Amino acid sequence: MAESKRADVIGLPLDRIDGRLKVTGRATYAFEYATQGSVAYGVIVSAAIGKGRILRIDTRDAQHAPRVLLVLTKDNAPPQTPWGPVDLPDRFARAEPALDTDEVLYFGFPVAFVVAETFEQATAAAAMVRIQYDPMPGDYDLHAAGPSAENPGRIDGNGPADSAVGDFESAFASAPVQIDAHYTTPHQHQAPMEPHATMAAWEGEMLTVHTSAQLTTSPQEGLARTFNTPKENVRIITRYVGGGFGSKLPYYVDATLAAIGARTLGRPVKVAMTRPQVFYTTTHRTASEQHVRLGADRDGRLTAYGQEALVHCARFDLFTEPVCDAARRLYAAPNRLTRHRRAKLDLPRSDSMRAPGEAIGLLGLECAMDELAEALDLDPVELRLRNDTSSDPEQDRPFASRHLAEALREGAARFGWNKRVAKPASVRDRRWLVGLGVASAIRGDILQSATARARLENDGKITIELAMTDIGTGSYTILTQIAADTMELPVDRVTVRLGDTRFPPTAGSGGSFGAATSGSAVLAACRKLKAGLASGMTESLGSVTPADLDEAYSHAGFGAHFAEVCVDRDTGEVRVRRMLGVFAAGRILNAKTARSQMIGGMTWGIGSALLEENHVDSRFGSFINQDLANYHVAVNADVGAMEVVFLDEADPHGGPLGSKGVGELGICGAGAAIMNAIHNATGARIRDFPATPDKLLATLETLDP
Amino acid sequence: MKPFRYERANGVAAACAAAAAPGARFIAGGTNLIDLMKLQIETPELLVDIGLLPLADIIESTAEGGLRIGAGVTNSGLAADMRVRRLYPLLSQAILAGASTQLRNKATTGGNLLQRTRCPYFYDTTKPCNKRAPGSGCAALHGINRMNAVMGVSDDCIAAHPSDMAVAMTALDARLETVAPDGAIRAIPIDALYRAPGNTPHIETVLAPGELIRSVLLPPPPQGRQVYRKVRDRASFAFALVSVAVVAEREGDRVRAARVAFGSLSYKPWRSAEAEASLEGASATRTSFDAAGIAALKNARGYGHNDFKIPLARRTLRATLADAVGV
Numbered sequence A: 001m002a003e004s005k006r007a008d009v010i011g012l013p014l015d016r017i018d019g020r021l022k023v024t025g026r027a028t029y030a031f032e033y034a035t036q037g038s039v040a041y042g043v044i045v046s047a048a049i050g051k052g053r054i055l056r057i058d059t060r061d062a063q064h065a066p067r068v069l070l071v072l073t074k075d076n077a078p079p080q081t082p083w084g085p086v087d088l089p090d091r092f093a094r095a096e097p098a099l100d101t102d103e104v105l106y107f108g109f110p111v112a113f114v115v116a117e118t119f120e121q122a123t124a125a126a127a128m129v130r131i132q133y134d135p136m137p138g139d140y141d142l143h144a145a146g147p148s149a150e151n152p153g154r155i156d157g158n159g160p161a162d163s164a165v166g167d168f169e170s171a172f173a174s175a176p177v178q179i180d181a182h183y184t185t186p187h188q189h190q191a192p193m194e195p196h197a198t199m200a201a202w203e204g205e206m207l208t209v210h211t212s213a214q215l216t217t218s219p220q221e222g223l224a225r226t227f228n229t230p231k232e233n234v235r236i237i238t239r240y241v242g243g244g245f246g247s248k249l250p251y252y253v254d255a256t257l258a259a260i261g262a263r264t265l266g267r268p269v270k271v272a273m274t275r276p277q278v279f280y281t282t283t284h285r286t287a288s289e290q291h292v293r294l295g296a297d298r299d300g301r302l303t304a305y306g307q308e309a310l311v312h313c314a315r316f317d318l319f320t321e322p323v324c325d326a327a328r329r330l331y332a333a334p335n336r337l338t339r340h341r342r343a344k345l346d347l348p349r350s351d352s353m354r355a356p357g358e359a360i361g362l363l364g365l366e367c368a369m370d371e372l373a374e375a376l377d378l379d380p381v382e383l384r385l386r387n388d389t390s391s392d393p394e395q396d397r398p399f400a401s402r403h404l405a406e407a408l409r410e411g412a413a414r415f416g417w418n419k420r421v422a423k424p425a426s427v428r429d430r431r432w433l434v435g436l437g438v439a440s441a442i443r444g445d446i447l448q449s450a451t452a453r454a455r456l457e458n459d460g461k462i463t464i465e466l467a468m469t470d471i472g473t474g475s476y477t478i479l480t481q482i483a484a485d486t487m488e489l490p491v492d493r494v495t496v497r498l499g500d501t502r503f504p505p506t507a508g509s510g511g512s513f514g515a516a517t518s519g520s521a522v523l524a525a526c527r528k529l530k531a532g533l534a535s536g537m538t539e540s541l542g543s544v545t546p547a548d549l550d551e552a553y554s555h556a557g558f559g560a561h562f563a564e565v566c567v568d569r570d571t572g573e574v575r576v577r578r579m580l581g582v583f584a585a586g587r588i589l590n591a592k593t594a595r596s597q598m599i600g601g602m603t604w605g606i607g608s609a610l611l612e613e614n615h616v617d618s619r620f621g622s623f624i625n626q627d628l629a630n631y632h633v634a635v636n637a638d639v640g641a642m643e644v645v646f647l648d649e650a651d652p653h654g655g656p657l658g659s660k661g662v663g664e665l666g667i668c669g670a671g672a673a674i675m676n677a678i679h680n681a682t683g684a685r686i687r688d689f690p691a692t693p694d695k696l697l698a699t700l701e702t703l704d705p
Numbered sequence B: 001m002k003p004f005r006y007e008r009a010n011g012v013a014a015a016c017a018a019a020a021a022p023g024a025r026f027i028a029g030g031t032n033l034i035d036l037m038k039l040q041i042e043t044p045e046l047l048v049d050i051g052l053l054p055l056a057d058i059i060e061s062t063a064e065g066g067l068r069i070g071a072g073v074t075n076s077g078l079a080a081d082m083r084v085r086r087l088y089p090l091l092s093q094a095i096l097a098g099a100s101t102q103l104r105n106k107a108t109t110g111g112n113l114l115q116r117t118r119c120p121y122f123y124d125t126t127k128p129c130n131k132r133a134p135g136s137g138c139a140a141l142h143g144i145n146r147m148n149a150v151m152g153v154s155d156d157c158i159a160a161h162p163s164d165m166a167v168a169m170t171a172l173d174a175r176l177e178t179v180a181p182d183g184a185i186r187a188i189p190i191d192a193l194y195r196a197p198g199n200t201p202h203i204e205t206v207l208a209p210g211e212l213i214r215s216v217l218l219p220p221p222p223q224g225r226q227v228y229r230k231v232r233d234r235a236s237f238a239f240a241l242v243s244v245a246v247v248a249e250r251e252g253d254r255v256r257a258a259r260v261a262f263g264s265l266s267y268k269p270w271r272s273a274e275a276e277a278s279l280e281g282a283s284a285t286r287t288s289f290d291a292a293g294i295a296a297l298k299n300a301r302g303y304g305h306n307d308f309k310i311p312l313a314r315r316t317l318r319a320t321l322a323d324a325v326g327v
Ligand SMILES: Cc1cc2nc3c(=O)[nH]c(=O)nc-3n(C[C@H](O)[C@H](O)[C@H](O)COP(=O)(O)OP(=O)(O)OC[C@H]3O[C@@H](n4cnc5c(N)ncnc54)[C@H](O)[C@@H]3O)c2cc1C
Pocket: A629, B025, B026, B027, B028, B029, B030, B031, B032, B033, B034, B035, B050, B071, B072, B075, B097, B098, B099, B100, B103, B106, B107, B108, B109, B110, B111, B112, B113, B114, B115, B162, B163, B164, B165, B211, B212, B213, B214, B237, B238, B239, B240
């Protein structure tokens, strides 16, 4: 590997640079920065009601508990900038004050903070804080709030809430074949392994924050805003992150309170959220109700194509999950309609979770396509092929590259799709009912802003620095490859340093733009340095901006998911035997890490189809699942044989690297392929995700011998 | 977590005496108790660690032809024991269907029997829960009660016992041997260990303060095939929606005798005399297996989200019996 020469390095399945550090426990995470002896531990106290006002907080016992250093409530918290502004273009840089109100905005809302010499002492004292509330009725139920939902105007990603082409209603009414179906998806949680955690320390006016975050520049700006200090005074360090999946795009009160505690006590303070707090104090993915209407002619060409979604956002926020974004670009149809409505609930904030929009929008849309295929008596792969398009159907511009049809065909051939028996419940294997399903994948591709520094060291090695993060995806590794490739050096001569706002700013990791964005900045910096070496240059900066993606084209990654499931004919347990994902995602920067991302995404597809779900008990306004024993993410035993195929895709109109995002494409459509396979196996149409055994029993009763 | 004292008991008598004090608790593997302490659902003042007592390495044959299992034997150790695998495969299967390898390595036989419910409201100290805070009400009754019980419970508490191991032991007619602080030793049939919630759901067993489970006695293995079947939302590392332990013996095209116990349906593993009676001498057909399920669940009552457990239990029993007797 070390001998690899130019043009060989990008794309190689290089092992993770940080792999060894991680498996040997030497990668230091935010909470592990030990300045043993001087550090104090903070614990957040969470509100026990869903909505209301704090009448009184009695902290006397807590204050007198052993080795307690500080008890903060709204009565003695220092002044901070109020939350927001709500419509700040970078919502992850909003002020995030803590304990600045006597209002309780949601169950689990932070209401007090206790710092002690040890974590255990702080935890014990935190339980002694007595709070009297004046509870108020709140709205917690998405369905009930539906009628009062508003038109949000814009959705996440800044697209319009509604879109219309042609005359959907009349086209649908007159379509010879119609599907009119309602789907629901539940509240979901990102559930990263590493909880949200921070260690903060002050030196004079300088605040250093070790935190577990996907972004660096935004929390730097946000904390500076919160404390009304220049952003140069705030340094964010986040070298390793144990998963984020969108939940670490925002920063939270663990950072704010650690900073306040550290300032007040004049010593470093660490704060980690408890697992229940990770569930209710951070963001989650909204539940959704989706109404999909498809009209087609007898040949299976869509004439009317509509998806409408109802989502929630916290009463004080503006986020709207772009559920119908995928539909806007996935298939051709002359008459189209999408619509987003948003209900404000007294729940914690909803925000991004892996592939916001597509991940759940495709569950409804791609299951409806399966229903349409069945109504037409047409093969589901063929139906999708018939509605393919080379130009963006609502944007009037071509796709920079789109290989959906190739992915579907390649996948069908590899998967043995021709063996699928169209009639449901036809294939049995001992106690199992077996079925196959397919779904398309699409995920919008964007480029953000980033700058990278490349430096030639005295020993001839290259150091790359940028305020990018590696949230477990492989950023360290691919950036090393890009630098080595561009500088024509072996990879072991390149050191990539990330996760520090002392380095040039980047947009961080999110929305699958991380690799392309930061990679392009590294590419630019290295190219510049290489060109300048002859004239004695030793350091260079390279940048990329969203404008580097050609606006004359629509940009997205595509793919096709195939799933084989078996359903226990007695109990309704569903097991995924195998999945195949075929993806066209531009240039692949590292075959191994890209594959891992896809497998991860497809595994999340299993979660969304079969497992993941939280309930809100509307009497209390709180999530019921607050731990990983009850909130089920897929475990190894749930994951059957996984195959990932990348099509060779050059994207001449793409960004500087020609790569597309891979972190989210793998989940898009994966759950729908599984649900469609369940239908093929049993004949059941479950439109209420996930497909837990209870929902299959009625159908199984009819299939009993 | 609240501050607590910790002691390592160096003898059974000392352990029982120490644990008899108000606010004292035995701790074995700690995989349940410590989780509950972290959330202040349990707030013992004293932990009496029984890890050093001679309860851990004992799996021995008894005079009557059964097995004596020390309460400190780990779930992993018990499941892997060759005698257990050969003579009581039901027990091995049930243990291996529970938790994860890491937890089973730590969890003990005694601790598993006494693990507490997984009712989500029991786990959230901001919610009413008669079991955790007597008299505060039962949030699950009209709440999200998908995992709760459908048999033998009361409106004061509809919690289900989550153990897999205990279901197998119930079908195997296990007895517990306990030592009281006064040194008295008694044998308790496992079915008599757990107390119905009634209006005191916080009192879960018949054990007195400081009474230690020393061992579990398995009578000689029953005739017939043993099959444990656990139905759960995910393929591993999930509590049962319903589980069924069956020991069934076939004679020609009839069932000679069968034992049936259900898990996750009640405050205890639910041994069904009704199902067993209905199966005795019945034809070995899915129809009679269904009839056994209907008999077993005659008095079952769903509370909304968990209504499905009733048909699911019937179907699972049918499938498990079919498996056991080879239909
Ligand atoms: C994430 C997770 C998933 C799990 N999944 C499953 C599952 O699917 N199926 C399943 O069956 N279990 C499951 N479990 C529960 C697990 O089996 C129990 O936690 C374990 O068996 C408890 O044993 P322990 O030795 O750790 O008990 P401890 O936590 O040490 O003790 C539990 C209780 O028993 C008492 N006690 C312990 N030993 C004795 C004794 N000898 N005499 C008297 N009292 C005693 C203690 O005082 C305490 O009250 C799961 C647990 C976790 C955390």
